[in-house]
Amino acid sequence: RRTLRGAFMVDEQAAERARWEEASKETIKKTTKPCPRCHIPVEKNGGCMHMKCPQPQCKFEWCWNCSLEWNRSCMGDHWFDV
């Protein structure tokens, strides 16, 4: 019984740590995404879904939500993150 409970405790701690790591990964995922064309990480600013790659040789305009080139449906459907 004691051994079982001990193992359970370790599992709980590991699970807790995994959850925490997952949460910090989520935070990074929430604020940066790779540019669909050149794949450099681009930081999102504000609630606008319209992204523009900061790389001078790329300058790709894309949608944060779809990770695709910026298009009319994005503009009409989810331009701003509410």
Ligand SMILES: [Zn+2]
């Ligand atoms: Zn780019």
Ligand SMILES: [Zn+2]
């Ligand atoms: Zn979109």
